[in-house]
Amino acid sequence: MKSGSNLERVLEAGHFAVTAECGPPRGADPEVVLKKAELVKGNVDACNVTDNQTSVVRMSSVAGCMLVKQSGTEPLLQMVVRDRNRIALQSDLLGASALGIRNLLCLSGDHQKFGDDPQAKNVFDIDSIQLIHLVKTMRDEGLFPSGEKLEGAPKFYIGCAVNPFADPFEIRVPRLKLKVDAGADFVQTQCIYNMEKFKRYMEDACRQGLPERVKILAGVTPLKSAGMAKFMNRMVAGIEIPEEIIKRIADEPKDKQAAKGIEICIEQIQEVREMEGIAGVHVMAIEWEEKLNEIIGGAGLLPRPILAL
Amino acid sequence: MITGTPKPIEEILEMLEPYDNIILAGCYGCVTVCRVGGDKEVQVLASTVRLAREAAGKKIEIKEVCLERQCDPEYLEPMRPYVEDYQAVLSIACGAGIQFMAEKFARTPLLPGINTGFLGVTERQGEWTERCQGCGDCVLHLTGGICPVTRCAKSLFHGPCGGSVQGICEVSKETKCGWQLIIDRLKALDQMDNYGKIKPYKGWDSSRDGGPRRIIREDMV
Numbered sequence: 001m002k003s004g005s006n007l008e009r010v011l012e013a014g015h016f017a018v019t020a021e022c023g024p025p026r027g028a029d030p031e032v033v034l035k036k037a038e039l040v041k042g043n044v045d046a047c048n049v050t051d052n053q054t055s056v057v058r059m060s061s062v063a064g065c066m067l068v069k070q071s072g073t074e075p076l077l078q079m080v081v082r083d084r085n086r087i088a089l090q091s092d093l094l095g096a097s098a099l100g101i102r103n104l105l106c107l108s109g110d111h112q113k114f115g116d117d118p119q120a121k122n123v124f125d126i127d128s129i130q131l132i133h134l135v136k137t138m139r140d141e142g143l144f145p146s147g148e149k150l151e152g153a154p155k156f157y158i159g160c161a162v163n164p165f166a167d168p169f170e171i172r173v174p175r176l177k178l179k180v181d182a183g184a185d186f187v188q189t190q191c192i193y194n195m196e197k198f199k200r201y202m203e204d205a206c207r208q209g210l211p212e213r214v215k216i217l218a219g220v221t222p223l224k225s226a227g228m229a230k231f232m233n234r235m236v237a238g239i240e241i242p243e244e245i246i247k248r249i250a251d252e253p254k255d256k257q258a259a260k261g262i263e264i265c266i267e268q269i270q271e272v273r274e275m276e277g278i279a280g281v282h283v284m285a286i287e288w289e290e291k292l293n294e295i296i297g298g299a300g301l302l303p304r305p306i307l308a309l
Numbered sequence: 310m311i312t313g314t315p316k317p318i319e320e321i322l323e324m325l326e327p328y329d330n331i332i333l334a335g336c337y338g339c340v341t342v343c344r345v346g347g348d349k350e351v352q353v354l355a356s357t358v359r360l361a362r363e364a365a366g367k368k369i370e371i372k373e374v375c376l377e378r379q380c381d382p383e384y385l386e387p388m389r390p391y392v393e394d395y396q397a398v399l400s401i402a403c404g405a406g407i408q409f410m411a412e413k414f415a416r417t418p419l420l421p422g423i424n425t426g427f428l429g430v431t432e433r434q435g436e437w438t439e440r441c442q443g444c445g446d447c448v449l450h451l452t453g454g455i456c457p458v459t460r461c462a463k464s465l466f467h468g469p470c471g472g473s474v475q476g477i478c479e480v481s482k483e484t485k486c487g488w489q490l491i492i493d494r495l496k497a498l499d500q501m502d503n504y505g506k507i508k509p510y511k512g513w514d515s516s517r518d519g520g521p522r523r524i525i526r527e528d529m530v
Contacts, residue, residue: 082463086510108470111462111480122463126510129467133507145510163471171469171492174505178467182507190471237472237479 003157005102006074007046009307011215017280021048024059037071039289043296051078055115065101077101080109085125097154104156106131129182136183163190164201166238173204180214188282191221193241211277218272221284222265225257226250269299310339311403312426312437324420328396335375336402346401348375379406385413445515451503453494460487466508
């Protein structure tokens with residue numbers, strides 16, 4: 001075992017893994033996280049805690065992870081390279097590991113332009129692929145990237161994110177391969193709606209032998225309404241929601257659209273589960289954590305396996 | 310070239326408020342080429358300031374000069390005999406030129422008349438775009454002649470990120486995705502092998518992060 005995390009054990013044992021995410025609050029109130037964590041509990045193998053997503057300032061991801069952990073769910077720390085240089089990254093990694101956080105997602109981070117502080121200085125000292133390499137060096141060689149020896153190596157199950165739908169499409173699998181070469185153990189994808197395109201992506205990934213080297217968790221996000229679908233299509237880079245999905249939701253009366261969104265999400269989970277090379281699902285129920293149980297249960301993925309250490 | 314944009318006239322007038330005789334100094338270098346600080350701009354700005362100050366009932370005397378370059382000492386020296394006859398110098402050279410003049414003329418306040426921009430190129434008349442951040446460690450031979458540090462909004466060394474849509478960066482509709490450009494060029498050059506390699510962490514010590522930089526050419530000193 002590289003990290004001994006629950007997520008690693010579930011995936012290595014060959015179970016179809018389930019992760020979800022909690023966005024920390026825009027404030028110092030721990031109850032917000034604890035409440036979300038309560039809804040996540042028992043439904044997942046690990047729960048991502050986002051790191052100032054969309055560059056909007058929130059409670060720190062490490063703190064959020066500790067609250068999730070305290071409430072009984074294994075946390076998965078998201079870490080972006082937008083706000084920290086390599087000194088801060090290494091330091092936060094050591095701290096997170098010392099606090100018992102065992103899963104890590106290495107991200108570049110949304111550009112600060114999108115947040116409340118567009119005038120902030122961005123860092124991007126190293127990029128997300130180099131962060132994967134940095135963590136792997138620390139974990140496996142017990143060394144700082146500078147070559148100095150660590151007093152205790154951090155233990156992380158190292159993850160990365162991919163967006164199979166960003167452009168140029170043909171570079172998406174080669175870029176995943178770069179992340180695997182750098183040392184990623186698992187990957188969580190951006191939310192998938194265009195299944196045909198994702199199938200082509202996965203076929204290509206399988207041809208390159210990537211699923212043997214990295215555990216691929218397909219990302220899904222339930223749509224609350226046709227309006228949300230249209231908004232995401234228009235505003236979020238790399239999200240492609242096919243017209244037929246929007247139509248299926250739009251054809252429902254307003255008060256039944258959310259239920260249709262959940263039904264579609266469950267179908268999507270079942271569909272990706274059938275795909276070669278998919279090891280799990282990452283359910284991003286954005287500010288809709290109360291539906292996680294219904295979605296994950298509906299997809300036949302409950303109860304979650306309990307594995308001995 | 311080094312590009313720049315004129316400061317708003319209100320800001321310039323505010324800076325000039327305490328003075329009633331100044332030198333307005335242009336430069337025949339980059340700022341002339343990008344039409345922000347050459348002799349024509351000196352004339353126009355001087356007239357604008359004079360008119361504004363006359364209208365405000367506070368006349369100002371302006372000596373108009375344009376130096377060959379404000380970043381070379383030999384072109385600054387000719388100003389020495391008269392610079393102290395004036396209360397201040399308003400320079401519309403780049404930040405390097407303005408600072409160099411300030412260093413040479415220790416008792417004269419220097420005021421910036423432009424905002425210095427970036428190392429860029431002329432796309433067409435009236436449009437300039439950035440190409441280089443002077444990071445001191447060029448990798449253009451590996452990236453199809455397109456700089457990831459400058460052209461990618463996140464300076465990624467293994468792009469593009471998920472924010473690249475149809476060749477456009479998520480930061481702005483007017484910004485091309487630097488990594489799409491790199492990939493297009495690598496493909497055209499049959500150099501896609503370069504893409505598949507993990508690049509070492511960049512040493513930013515050769516960039517501004519290492520502190521103010523200095524170049525010594527032993528063969529020339």
